[in-house]
Amino acid sequence: MTKIKTAIIGAAGYTGGELLRILVNHPNCELVYIHSNSQKGKKIDEVHPDLIGDSDLIFTDEVKTEGLDAVFLGLPHGQAKSFLEQNKFDETTVIIDLSTDFRDESNGFLYGLPEINSAKNKDTKRIANPGCFATGIQLALVPAIAAGLAKNDIHITGITGSTGAGKKLSETTHFSQRNQNVSVYKLFTHQHLKEIKQTFGQLQEGFDQNLLFVPYRGNFSRGIWITAYFPYEGTIEDAYKVYKDFYADAPFTHVSDKDIDLKQVVSTNKCIVHLKKEEGQLVVYSAIDNLLKGASGQAVQNYNLAFGLDEKTGLKLKSVAF
Known part of the structure; x- marks a missing residue:
């Protein structure tokens, strides 16, 4: 089996670390190098201690553009575009960007929400990975939007774990601020x-x-919970049919008839959706792991699609039920 020669640019943060955890065990991936300006020269387990024994890779600040089949960009928002202007990769190299820089489908990037664009993902070399809140909200609502069920304004709330703010410490991610606290x-x-x-x-x-x-x-550390609702005149049975038909071929998005909770998805690439009808409103809950289905797991799902692999390759991950 010929393996996919892969690099990660910006592999020291939370999303970079999650990419590493998946890709060091991905059967079709050969990690050629992992890049970080701040961690150059360090072993992988010095930066991500849980990966001790899994890889001998060392972080480098050098960017090699040749001989790569795929590149993941885990750079801060606003830096991916300038990085690609300074570093020219071959047109055949698949580039998957996890920042906001190309999500408007500019410069030839495809918006990589697999539940919508999986067929297109197989024919593109430039993929913009969706945002974490964007993934949770879209997967809660796209069946309703596609079927024309939502005819009025849509009310949405969402709560995210502290890892959604990135690895760099700030006032709103500090333990003493975040613990036993909620803020808008x-x-x-x-x-x-x-x-x-x-x-x-x-x-x-x-x-x-x-x-x-x-x-x-x-x-809490990781996960996103979305609640969305809008006026709806149909039955709950009809709504469930719309959702289940829409996601019938989606390997990671599941529609549950039973109440759901966040721990069902944490540490997995799943999205679980649940519906209720109350007071003339269709209420939709969705739950994802912000670092996996909301970032790195979805990026690997797009990687699998781009190379014609089964979408679930390397992503059969275990949830934390307790």
Whole structure:
């Protein structure tokens, strides 16, 4: 079996670390090098101690553009575009960017939400990985948008774990601030709304409903919980049929008839969706792991699609039920 020669640029952060945890065990991947300006010269387990015994790779600050089949960009938002301007990779190299830089499908990048664009992913070499809140919200709502069920403004709340803010310490990620605490940020203005509306506009011509999104910082490490609701005149049975038909071929997105909880998805690449109808509203819950289905796991799912592999390759991960 010929393995896919792969590099990770920006492999020291949370998403870079999750990519490493998946790819060191991916049967079709050969990690050629892992890049970090801040951690150059360090062994992989000096930066990610849990990977002791899994790899002998050493971080480098050198960027090698030749001889690669795939590159993951785990750079901070705003840096991927300038990085690619300075470092020219072969047109045949698959580039998967995890930042916000190309999610508007500029410069030839495909928006990589597999539940919508899996067929296109197989024919592209440039993929923009969706944001974490954007993934949770879209997977909660795209079946309803595609079927025209949501005709009014959509109300959304979402709570995310502290890892969603990245590895660098800040006031709102400090333990003493985050622990036993909940707070709101970017009320109705979250940056992920732009990419969500882009997708909804593709699914429903003329989509112009307001997305009234209240994002919360949670007092836990990882995971995203979304609650969305809108007026709905149909039956709950009809709504479930729409959702189950839409996700019938999606290997990671599951529609549950039973109540769900966040631990069902933490440490996995799954999204689980649950529906209720109350007070004339269709209420949709979705749960994902922000670092996996919301970032690195979905990036590997796109990687698998780009190389014609089974989507689940390397992603049969175990949840933490207790």
